[in-house]
Amino acid sequence: MEPVVTSGARIGDRPRPKKNYLNETKGIWSWMTTVDHKRIGIMYLVGTLIAFLLGGIFALLVRLTLLTPAHKLFGLQVTAETYNRFFTLHGAIMVFLFIIPSIPGSLTNFVLPLMLGAKDVAFPKLNLASFYLWIVGAVMAIASMIIGAVDTGWTFYTPYSTTTSGTVTLMTAAVFVLGFSSIFTGLNFIATVHKLRAPGMGWFDMPLFVWGMYSTAVIQVLATPVLGITLVLLMLERVFQIGIFDSRIGGDPVLFQHFFWFYSHPAVYIMILPGMAIISELIPTFSRKTIFGYRAIAYSSISLALVSFIVWGHHMFVAGQSQLATVVFSALTFLVAIPSGVKVFNWLCTMYQGNISLETPMLYAISFLMLFAIGGLTGIFLGTLSTDVHLTDTYFVVAHFHYVMMGSTVTAFIGGLYYWWPKMTGRMYSEKWGRVTAVIWFIGFNATFLPQFILGSRGMPRRYYNYLDQFQPLHAFSTVGSWIIGLSLFMSAAVLLASLRKPADAPDNPWGGTTLEWETSSPPITHNFEDQPVLEHEPYDYRPKAVTH
Amino acid sequence: MDWLRAWMMPPQGSEFAKEIDFIYMALFWLCTVLFFMIAIPSVYFAWRYRYKPGRVTPHQTHNTTLEVLWSVGPLILCVGIFFWGLNGWMKYAVAPGEAMEISVTAKQWLWQFEYPDGSRTINDIHVPINKPVKFTMTSEDVLHDFFVPDMRVKHDIIPGRYTQVWFTPNVLGAHVFTCAEYCGKDHSGMHGTLTVDNDADFAKWMETGGTEWEDYFNGKDPKKTPADWGKITFERVGCNSCHTVDGSKSKGPSWKGVYGSMVELNNGTSVLADEAYIRESMMSPQAKVVKGFDPIMPTFQGLLKPNQANGLVAYIESLK
Numbered sequence: 001m002e003p004v005v006t007s008g009a010r011i012g013d014r015p016r017p018k019k020n021y022l023n024e025t026k027g028i029w030s031w032m033t034t035v036d037h038k039r040i041g042i043m044y045l046v047g048t049l050i051a052f053l054l055g056g057i058f059a060l061l062v063r064l065t066l067l068t069p070a071h072k073l074f075g076l077q078v079t080a081e082t083y084n085r086f087f088t089l090h091g092a093i094m095v096f097l098f099i100i101p102s103i104p105g106s107l108t109n110f111v112l113p114l115m116l117g118a119k120d121v122a123f124p125k126l127n128l129a130s131f132y133l134w135i136v137g138a139v140m141a142i143a144s145m146i147i148g149a150v151d152t153g154w155t156f157y158t159p160y161s162t163t164t165s166g167t168v169t170l171m172t173a174a175v176f177v178l179g180f181s182s183i184f185t186g187l188n189f190i191a192t193v194h195k196l197r198a199p200g201m202g203w204f205d206m207p208l209f210v211w212g213m214y215s216t217a218v219i220q221v222l223a224t225p226v227l228g229i230t231l232v233l234l235m236l237e238r239v240f241q242i243g244i245f246d247s248r249i250g251g252d253p254v255l256f257q258h259f260f261w262f263y264s265h266p267a268v269y270i271m272i273l274p275g276m277a278i279i280s281e282l283i284p285t286f287s288r289k290t291i292f293g294y295r296a297i298a299y300s301s302i303s304l305a306l307v308s309f310i311v312w313g314h315h316m317f318v319a320g321q322s323q324l325a326t327v328v329f330s331a332l333t334f335l336v337a338i339p340s341g342v343k344v345f346n347w348l349c350t351m352y353q354g355n356i357s358l359e360t361p362m363l364y365a366i367s368f369l370m371l372f373a374i375g376g377l378t379g380i381f382l383g384t385l386s387t388d389v390h391l392t393d394t395y396f397v398v399a400h401f402h403y404v405m406m407g408s409t410v411t412a413f414i415g416g417l418y419y420w421w422p423k424m425t426g427r428m429y430s431e432k433w434g435r436v437t438a439v440i441w442f443i444g445f446n447a448t449f450l451p452q453f454i455l456g457s458r459g460m461p462r463r464y465y466n467y468l469d470q471f472q473p474l475h476a477f478s479t480v481g482s483w484i485i486g487l488s489l490f491m492s493a494a495v496l497l498a499s500l501r502k503p504a505d506a507p508d509n510p511w512g513g514t515t516l517e518w519e520t521s522s523p524p525i526t527h528n529f530e531d532q533p534v535l536e537h538e539p540y541d542y543r544p545k546a547v548t549h
Numbered sequence: 550m551d552w553l554r555a556w557m558m559p560p561q562g563s564e565f566a567k568e569i570d571f572i573y574m575a576l577f578w579l580c581t582v583l584f585f586m587i588a589i590p591s592v593y594f595a596w597r598y599r600y601k602p603g604r605v606t607p608h609q610t611h612n613t614t615l616e617v618l619w620s621v622g623p624l625i626l627c628v629g630i631f632f633w634g635l636n637g638w639m640k641y642a643v644a645p646g647e648a649m650e651i652s653v654t655a656k657q658w659l660w661q662f663e664y665p666d667g668s669r670t671i672n673d674i675h676v677p678i679n680k681p682v683k684f685t686m687t688s689e690d691v692l693h694d695f696f697v698p699d700m701r702v703k704h705d706i707i708p709g710r711y712t713q714v715w716f717t718p719n720v721l722g723a724h725v726f727t728c729a730e731y732c733g734k735d736h737s738g739m740h741g742t743l744t745v746d747n748d749a750d751f752a753k754w755m756e757t758g759g760t761e762w763e764d765y766f767n768g769k770d771p772k773k774t775p776a777d778w779g780k781i782t783f784e785r786v787g788c789n790s791c792h793t794v795d796g797s798k799s800k801g802p803s804w805k806g807v808y809g810s811m812v813e814l815n816n817g818t819s820v821l822a823d824e825a826y827i828r829e830s831m832m833s834p835q836a837k838v839v840k841g842f843d844p845i846m847p848t849f850q851g852l853l854k855p856n857q858a859n860g861l862v863a864y865i866e867s868l869k
Contacts, residue, residue: 080734153731159708160691160733247709253692254707287598289606296616318694319705320712323642327635334627338620345619348590353607357600366591373587377580384630386637387573390701393694393729457573459559459698461729464737468725543608 016504020426020523035124036526040131041110042424045417047134048106051097054142056489058090063448063482066475069467080465084151087463091154092171096178097138099409100267103274104185104220105134107416108213110424112189114517114524115207117198117533122191130184133177140174143167153463155264158245158256162237169238176231179224182270186220189213198516200535204298207515207539208291211298212277215305219266219273223309227263230256254320261312269308271405273301275412276343279368282415283347284540285513286362287354291540293346300339307335317388326385333383340376344369359511360434364415367442368408375403378453396456399449407445414441414492421496422506426523429499437492444484451478514540550574562699562720562745568637569701576630641702644715648681655686655693655706655728658735667852669785670759672741674726676718677751683715694730697743703729718745758854765860779864782857791846794868801846802839808866813840824862831858 021038031039065071065086071078078086109127113120121127144150148167152160161168193214197206234256236242243249245256284291291297313321313329347369356362378400381387391397414437422428451474456462460471467475509518514537520529554574561567651674652663663669676682686695688708696703700716718724727740746754754760764770765778783789791801802812808827811819815838820826829836831853834846853861 080737084734084736151733157692157731160731163691164733247707252709254710287606288600290608290610292609293611293616296611318703320707320710327638330634330638331631334631337627338624341623342616342620344587345615348587348594349609349612349615351591351594351598353609354594354598355600355604355606356595356598358595362595366595369591370584370588373584377583380580380627380630381573381576384572384576384634386569386634386641387576388634389638389641389703390569390573390698393696393703454557457557459696459725459727461696461727461737463731466737541608542606544605 017521017525019525020521021526022426022523024526033128035120035128037109037113037121037124037127038424038524038528040127041106041108043131044101044105044109044134045107045424047131047138048098048102051093051138052102055090055093055098056486058086058093060482060486062086062090063479065465066467067479068476069469069472071465081149081151083465084153084463085145085149088150088153089145092141092150092175094405095154095267095271096175097134097141099271099405100182101134101178101185103278103409103413103416104182104189104213104216104270105131107278107413107420108189108209108274109185111420111517112210112213113192113196114423114520114528115210115515116192116196117201117516117529117535118192118196119527119529121188122195123188126184127188130181130188133181133184137174137176137178137181140170140177144170144174155260156231156234156256157260158234158237158251158253159247161234162246169235172231172235172238176228176235179228179231182220183224186217186224189217190221193217198533198535204295205535205538208280208294208297208301209277209515212273212280212301215301216270216273216277218302219270219305219308223263223266223270226259227267230259230263233259254316257316257319258312258321261315262309265312265315266305266308268401268404269304271409273304275368275372275409276301278412278416278419279347279365280343281513281515282361282365282412282419283350284542285419285511286359286365287351287356288512288542289350289354289540290538290542291346292349292352293342294540296342297346300342303339304336307332307339311336314383314388317385318392330383330385330388336383337376337380340372344373344376358435360429360431360438361415361419361511363435363438364411364418364441367438367445368411368415371403371407371411371442371445375400375408378403391456393461394456395452395460395462398462399452399456402449402452407449411441411445417496419511420517421499422510423517423522423524425500426504426506427499427502428506428510429495433491433495437488437495440484440488440491444481444486444488447481447484448478449481451475451481514542559698560720560724562697562718562724563701563716564719565637565640565716566699566701568640572633572637641715644683644713645681648683648715649676650683650685651676653684653686653695653706654689655695655739656689657691657733658728658739660695660726660739660741664755666755667786668755668758668854670761673744673759673761674741675744675746675751675754675759677748678721678745679717679719681715681717683713686712686714691732692730693728693732693739695726696729697724697726699724705730718743721745721747756854758856762854762856762860766856775860775863776867777860777864778856779860779862779867782853782860783864786849786853786857788861801842804865805868808869814838815840815842824866827862827865828858831861 021036064073065078065083144167150166150168150171152168193210233244237245241249243251245251245253280297311333313325314333317326381391418434455471455474460467506522508522516533519533554570558570654661660672662674686706688706693706694703695706695714702714702716704712704714706712724743725740726743728736762778765773765775791799793799793803794805796803796805807822810822812822813819820837832850834848835844838844
């Protein structure tokens with residue numbers, strides 16, 4: 001068995017309780033009817049990870065199809081129709097079933113009440129309802145794949161989506177249901193943060209993870225209804241031909257894009273803010289130093305949430321919106337750079353003069369810094385009007401948003417999973433193999449997506465089944481990279497699952513964290529804390545007296 | 550560093566392309582520097598301040614001067630980049646008044662182009678060098694996007710609306726154009742060739758109405774006969790708005806069975822419908838009007854290219 005790496009850790013100074021949230025009640029029914037945020041978090045984790053696997057399989061199929069211009073997949077010919085379904089399902093599953101619900105539903109559900117010193121979220125039954133809505137939405141989405149086909153892309157652009165055959169209506173209805181799941185989660189977190197903070201915990205005593213998730217929840221509650229309305233209109237258009245988006249019956253296809261991005265741009269921040277929230281925990285913990293610029297990071301989360309609502313038009317610079325709107329949206333888009341930069345600089349200053357150990361979560365956090373830097377900086381090319389005209393709708397955009405969605409958010413998610421895994425399961429994983437997965441992940445990710453920037457700037461449009469021969473070497477490189485990513489994720493699954501085979505060995509606070517979730521046992525008892533915890537120091541206080549209290 | 554630009558960007562087909570590439574490369578170097586400003590400290594700090602048991606870290610909570618600096622600094626940089634991008638984009642957004650206008654109709658999954666003189670081509674455009682060309686575009690079905698990588702321009706094409714793209718090509722030869730907005734099954738097959746000609750070649754090309762017709766007259770493909778070209782012309786030029794080919798009556802006489810028959814005219818005489826009569830009816834339709842029809846047909850003198858007239862004659866002959 002691997003020795004536990006506990007540099008700077010405080011090994012549990014009290015006996016491990018016999019009963020915890022995992023073993024207090026038993027049987028499948030006790031899980032299905034649970035209102036415990038920790039159990040719901042675990043169920044969300046299992047569910048979203050299955051969706052991640054499914055979306056990942058489609059990603060590998062997309063990359064395999066593009067390996068050579070012959071489009072052979074294990075000897076079978078992939079047609080253009082099949083390819084179009086591959087990338088549609090990859091996008092729809094990853095966005096609606098994985099990235100949007102994953103960090104809020106799983107890690108946050110588990111950790112946020114613990115961090116606040118609360119027994120549970122404000123509305124435990126609503127929390128369970130949110131999970132069941134996710135299940136209903138997931139079943140509908142998968143049913144639409146099995147009984148028919150969806151080839152609209154995850155964006156459902158009209159009039160293609162209102163005129164194409166297939167089960168688009170069912171898929172749209174699935175996304176509608178998933179939207180409500182997201183709204184319920186967001187609502188719950190807002191109420192929890194407002195009402196259930198531990199005695200003595202003011203707004204600026206909350207961990208920055210909570211600030212990030214609070215900002216996320218605000219967007220979930222405010223933006224998701226717009227997606228719901230848009231998708232209802234789309235379904236009505238398909239079924240009753242009412243003429244909102246289809247120009248042949250008096251509608252306007254560009255209107256759909258405005259509606260869609262009015263949600264889906266804020267949704268980008270539903271995806272990235274949780275990633276930033278996790279990084280704000282990992283960096284001070286593994287640097288053993290107080291966070292630098294606490295208020296600046298907190299405010300930057302809120303300002304990103306607000307700015308996210310006024311930049312949707314940058315998806316539409318060449319889509320036929322008014323030219324004045326295009327200019328205004330470009331100018332506003334540059335505002336995003338400021339709070340993003342503020343966060344990165346503060347994280348770097350937190351590492352400065354720290355006492356940094358490179359455990360698995362910290363390796364993912366440093367990967368995040370670099371991948372997010374590339375994702376953010378390439379956004380400048382797309383926000384700049386004249387270069388965007390050439391780069392939009394090409395692989396440059398594909399690479400850019402994968403660096404943000406996957407290179408940043410998923411990297412943070414995996415890092416967070418490794419970070420809170422001992423708290424969630426009571427088990428330490430193999431630190432050595434965990435670190436190996438982080439290194440392979442970083443290599444595989446860059447191998448897959450760096451070439452796509454070049455493909456895009458050289459003029460390779462996205463969502464293309466056929467491509468010119470000159471693009472083949474870069475496509476092949478990218479496909480090999482996708483296998484490395486697959487290997488890393490497969491190894492992570494093995495590392496984490498292997499830890500479950502041994503008896504509970506995790507200390508209460510394996511990393512020396514200063515936030516409240518590390519004050520309780522690993523895994524926590526059903527009601528989280530033996531006694532109501534009281535905040536005794538500001539978050540991320542690594543001064544010696546704070547550690548030995 | 551020109552090799553780097555040449556590796557990352559397509560060939561440059563216009564002055565505008567050079568300007569875009571200049572901004573692109575400037576941003577590339579700026580972002581490379583900024584990336585290393587983040588990447589180097591993150592790795593260096595991890596090594597320089599690596600874990601030592603018992604070391605106490607300083608309690609640095611914030612520094613307002615730094616926060617202001619790294620907020621305002623990037624803001625100034627961003628404002629500058631925005632205006633630089635706006636400057637280039639204004640050129641893209643406003644076409645010069647003297648630009649030659651080509652109409653584009655996109656549909657799943659081909660491109661139709663119509664020149665000012667009415668001649669039409671499919672998936673094939675010729676334009677003169679060093680003269681601005683403006684494309685006025687609409688779609689017959691779903692969204693498409695006209696993307697010419699070598700010219701660094703693209704714009705979506707929207708059903709029920711007209712959108713525009715323009716450029717001034719300054720490099721002779723073939724350039725690819727392609728669809729950049731997902732439009733269904735053959736989205737990736739929806740591309741064609743833009744050929745930039747010198748003035749003499751372009752004039753010659755315009756005179757003969759494109760090159761698409763040549764395949765129908767060289768006898769290589771049994772599925773492409775002059776009569777097939779005539780059928781395409783029948784639809785494109787709009788003969789079918791007044792003539793039928795199945796014998797039913799419309800504004801003009803049906804073409805079915807006309808060739809070689811005796812046609813009664815409205816002045817009481819009859820004429821043999823041979824090639825000479827059919828050509829005369831296209832170019833001077835008022836000369837002989839068929840009995841029972843109004844003299845409403847306009848002349849097609851100058852509108853029909855020789856190859857189109859030849860094709861129509863062959864088509865009518867085939868409808869015996």
